[in-house]
Amino acid sequence: MKIRSILFILWVLLVSVLLIPSTNAEELSSGVHQIYTVSDLRAIARDPGGRYQLMNDIDLAGEDWLPIPFSGVLVGGGHVLYNLTIRQPGIETSPGRDGNLKEYSLQLAGFFSEMNNAAVMNLGITGADVSIEADSHCFAAILCGKADHSTVTNVSVRGRVSLINHGIMTGVGGIAGYGNGSFEQCTVLAQLTLEDRQFQQRCEQFMGGILACGIGNVSGCAVDLSGYDSCHGYVHNGGLIGMYYHCGQEVSSGKIMHNTVTGIIHFFEDNRDRRAYCEAVIGEKLTKPVKMSDNLTRFTRDETRKTDKVLQAEKCETPTMEETVIQPENGHWGWTLHRCTICGNTWSDQYTPPAYLEEGN
Numbered sequence: 184m185k186i187r188s189i190l191f192i193l194w195v196l197l198v199s200v201l202l203i204p205s206t207n208a209e210e211l212s213s214g215v216h217q218i219y220t221v222s223d224l225r226a227i228a229r230d231p232g233g234r235y236q237l238m239n240d241i242d243l244a245g246e247d248w249l250p251i252p253f254s255g256v257l258v259g260g261g262h263v264l265y266n267l268t269i270r271q272p273g274i275e276t277s278p279g280r281d282g283n284l285k286e287y288s289l290q291l292a293g294f295f296s297e298m299n300n301a302a303v304m305n306l307g308i309t310g311a312d313v314s315i316e317a318d319s320h321c322f323a324a325i326l327c328g329k330a331d332h333s334t335v336t337n338v339s340v341r342g343r344v345s346l347i348n349h350g351i352m353t354g355v356g357g358i359a360g361y362g363n364g365s366f367e368q369c370t371v372l373a374q375l376t377l378e379d380r381q382f383q384q385r386c387e388q389f390m391g392g393i394l395a396c397g398i399g400n401v402s403g404c405a406v407d408l409s410g411y412d413s414c415h416g417y418v419h420n421g422g423l424i425g426m427y428y429h430c431g432q433e434v435s436s437g438k439i440m441h442n443t444v445t446g447i448i449h450f451f452e453d454n455r456d457r458r459a460y461c462e463a464v465i466g467e468k469l470t471k472p473v474k475m476s477d478n479l480t481r482f483t484r485d486e487t488r489k490t491d492k493v494l495q496a497e498k499c500e501t502p503t504m505e506e507t508v509i510q511p512e513n514g515h516w517g518w519t520l521h522r523c524t525i526c527g528n529t530w531s532d533q534y535t536p537p538a539y540l541e542e543g544n
């Protein structure tokens with residue numbers, strides 16, 4: 184055989200080897216929608232079952248975000264959504280059950296209204312401000328109002344969730360409101376406020392740093408929580424989960440392991456048939472977790488018998504606010520720190536992008 188023929192065969196082999204991986208890479212990337220802008224984010228609503236990858240941090244300042252249902256995969260790539268602002272629940276409602284398996288139609292608020300067989304990973308949501316007044320049963324959280332057979336991995340949320348509720352079945356969570364799923368390696372730094380304005384019937388009220396009411400796995404999460412819960416029915420407050428129960432969902436019990444909880448929940452339960460569930464990890468265990476171990480807590484259960492004043496972070500009738508603007512620098516986002524000089528109520532918002540992002544836009 185001639186040397187030239189051998190070289191030709193080797194060349195053909197080399198070219199085919201080089202072509203195979205590039206074809207595969209194209210096939211893989213063609214199935215994933217890349218997200219660069221707010222309008223790319225909104226486009227998730229047109230294909231809620233799709234696969235998405237966040238390509239950079241996104242500033243949601245000035246957007247009134249409408250919660251959308253999601254049944255796909257969102258890979259955050261370590262990027263962050265800043266200044267998420269939500270003032271109303273999503274359009275769709277979804278069923279949920281209380282501890283007596285009574286069914287309610289739930290309104291849902293969060294970046295996603297409902298996550299259904301969905302997965303979100305390696306994502307940050309910082310400076311979130313979810314503030315809702317709901318005329319009916321409602322759950323609100325930063326990532327999703329309801330999770331159903333979904334996984335949330337390495338998701339970090341920071342912000343405030345406030346719900347004024349006129350319904351009966353209601354709750355606020357750091358990551359999720361109602362439902363079930365797996366929550367792993369998540370971090371939460373949140374202020375949660377829940378005000379019950381249903382005075383005719385006793386409400387079922389839930390609060391949890393990860394999940395307000397439901398069932399699943401919670402592991403390797405770190406929660407730093409301040410909660411304010413004013414209730415004329417039954418409270419179920421937990422540093423991680425308010426009430427642990429299947430609620431009629433076809434999901435088996437999970438593991439609650441290797442989490443840390445720091446924080447305080449202030450609450451009253453204006454109800455003679457008092458239960459007043461409020462614990463560092465799980466408020467009420469109506470279902471027992473398969474395993475619950477190695478959870479480190481520094482948690483304060485702060486119950487007051489005074490029910491004449493709604494509990495909230497701001498203590499003053501007329502607050503005196505002091506604003507400190509932290510400028511963005513060295514590629515990090517800036518923000519504004521607000522502090523009431525009288526009662527010390529403090530929060531951060533108005534995150535501002537570093538220069539390279541502004542130029543890019």
Ligand SMILES: [Zn+2]
Nearest residue numbers: 499502523526
């Ligand atoms: Zn004040």
